[in-house]
Amino acid sequence: MQEELEQVKAQLHQTQSQLEQSQSQLHQIQGQLEELQTQYQQIQGELQQAIELNPNLFSSYHALGDTLFKLEKWEEAAAAYGRASELNPDFFWSSYSLGEALLKLQQWEEAVTSYRHVIELMPDFPWSYYHLGNTLIKLEKWEDAFDIYSQGISIAPNLPWPYRNLGDALLKLGQLEEAISCYRRAVEFNPDVAEIYYDLAETLAKLGQVEEAISCYRRAVELTSSN
Secondary structure: OHHHHHHHHHHHHHHHHHHHHHHHHHHHHHHHHHHHHHHHHHHHHHHHHHHHHOOOOHHHHHHHHHHHHHOOOHHHHHHHHHHHHHHOOOOHHHHHHHHHHHHHOOOHHHHHHHHHHHHHHOOOOHHHHHHHHHHHHHOOOHHHHHHHHHHHHHHOOOOOOHHHHHHHHHHHOOOHHHHHHHHHHHHHHOOOOHHHHHHHHHHHHHOOOHHHHHHHHHHHHHHHHHO
16 A cells, blocks of 8 residues: 555656646747747837838838738738738739738638739649638638639649648538548548548538448547547
């Protein structure tokens, strides 16, 4: 009995030591983040001064947008990227970054406009299609999302992330067999993501493919339990 008690005490002491170590690491990370924030704020001030000296230099606005984005000042970042795009409408990174800031602000329609402009500027950049498709999903524009995801996949068929979302769009359009194909493809790329197995299981169940649906449900539970 005494030996068991000593073992429990030792385990408790080890747990307390690990907790103290984790807290120390957390304080260290917080300190580093505060230092980074201070640096970004300094950069923000320097860029704003540069803009005052030369208000027509698009690169200053774009760099300011990047800094404000890192500071999670989404509205100000969007304004800076927007001004950069106005000054140089052919620089696609400003429009792309503007889209990201607008997504943070949940301004879906404006983000759609920005990503469509990016696609016009650089039609072979697959990430624009992915983010545009995601934004159209937010707006419940399933057919438009399907078209955009399909275009993106045709450009970069080995990019894993669009397949699940394309499956979601097809599911909303009532195209269950096609949705299953997309979910299967998503599983090939992401075999350890529980949510994809769940989506696949739900769709299989709707088509009466119960045995495989149960298998997918079980896999989803296994992955959820292990995380």
